[in-house]
Amino acid sequence: MATIYGGVETGGTWCVCALGSGPGELLAEEQFPTASPPETLERIIDFFRAQPTPAAIGVGSFGPVDADPDSPSWGQVTTTPKPGWQRTAVASVIRDRLGVPVAFDTDVNAAALGEHRWGAGREVGSLCYLTVGTGIGAGLVIGGRPLRGLVHPEVGHLRIPHDRQRDPFPGSCPVHGDCWEGLAAGPALAARWNTRPEELPDDHPAWALEADYLAAGIVNIVLVVSPGRIIVGGGVLDHPPMIALTRRRVTELLAGYLETPLLGADIGSYIVPPALGDDAGVLGAIALARMLGSASSS
């Protein structure tokens, strides 16, 4: 029988726990709202206590996080604006209460790894997993591993052009105002147009402006890290016209400078939806746990 691993995705809104070895091989899965830290951690621990003990657990958390295994604050959520979650120990609590090894990374790095291992990025050497919803986040897999460095990717706060004449909305990021997520995440759309984004009709100018902003950030990701594929999801990008509009604007903005069909006629094969759907994060967390197993046995 395949070794059993645990996966936990603590997203900003939902928390997902799963036990198994990969897609189609889950023995149990549970989803609940991300509440206060003690309440959420208790439910995670309860989930695993009711199951056979996994060889390791992977945790993908909303960020910013400290994912440096050598840091004293490894496994914590750090400066998040999410109320009550600043400086919350997550990974060490799960490890200590359940007595199993725990791997820890951002939720989007986990999702990127899941899509790379089992989903829409199986054939590419590097990929970016981008989600645009209540915030904007991206995970990167390079050389088969989630990218960490000084910290980890935190693309929501990219600086992009903001044409204040066309769009006088000042931006909704509490820290940076008109950074990428301040202009283009769901709350920015809602505040700018004073309605729930899903109620804006497809021909509303909101969507063309949104595509301009999303394309500017995606172009920046392409120009810095040149991922082999970009996998895009989240509530805003799931809105029907958005992927097509965004692809077109990315091509227009790059203006043929990088000479590859994947940034021109074939951009539909470059900017693609996830294959694992809502399970990308928790499956990626299982992939993180599997990687921990193979790293410690090597």
Added chain:
Amino acid sequence: MATIYGGVETGGTWCVCALGSGPGELLAEEQFPTASPPETLERIIDFFRAQPTPAAIGVGSFGPVDADPDSPSWGQVTTTPKPGWQRTAVASVIRDRLGVPVAFDTDVNAAALGEHRWGAGREVGSLCYLTVGTGIGAGLVIGGRPLRGLVHPEVGHLRIPHDRQRDPFPGSCPVHGDCWEGLAAGPALAARWNTRPEELPDDHPAWALEADYLAAGIVNIVLVVSPGRIIVGGGVLDHPPMIALTRRRVTELLAGYLETPLLGADIGSYIVPPALGDDAGVLGAIALARMLGSASSS
């Protein structure tokens, strides 16, 4: 005796050739202006023909280039605006005329590798080498290797905020207008202020504006790829007040969101000048050649 390698840096302005095994161990070095492709390639070949044959040659070229070893156009400069150099075969000509294995990458990826191996980035897991001069370019080393993906980093064309009220200059990039290098490379400074940048006094408002633009692009690199260190050079950044001004603006723009002293009080240890000076590129090209040797023997 140490194995001897060749290094070639074909920069936009200067071409450097060297023979040896690393810093302090160069048997020969020559520098000449980058002229037309046939003239430049001939001088490179003449340089190596006058020397003992190296085990391999590394070439770092201005870009965009095709550095994918599996591509039919591997080793070419592709869509460069540099007159006469579009679609120029560089690496294959050197390989075929000299009969030695050739490794090929961008000039800035080579410089990043050189600084990582022997210079200002020896202790860090990943780094960005950024140069701001006649253009803006960056190389990245991640996991010990120069980063390539769909193409390679091409940060000069990042989209950054452009406050047209404060700075009505439309930007000087022939492809994108007010992209990063269109606003902040040497030619943009010269055109905006109608003088050679080195003649602008230190207290001229040009430098504060320049620091704002440089910081916006650096912040974007930090937020996408989170390098362990950023090594900055090139004619514009070498101007005395620029590094200090830029460091301060990076810290202000991030506003403490990423909680590490290296993006706050200790930013002087994060954004640093190169240790190899003008030799970073050609030494990095030697490092590329050494890597080719170790890859083919493994």
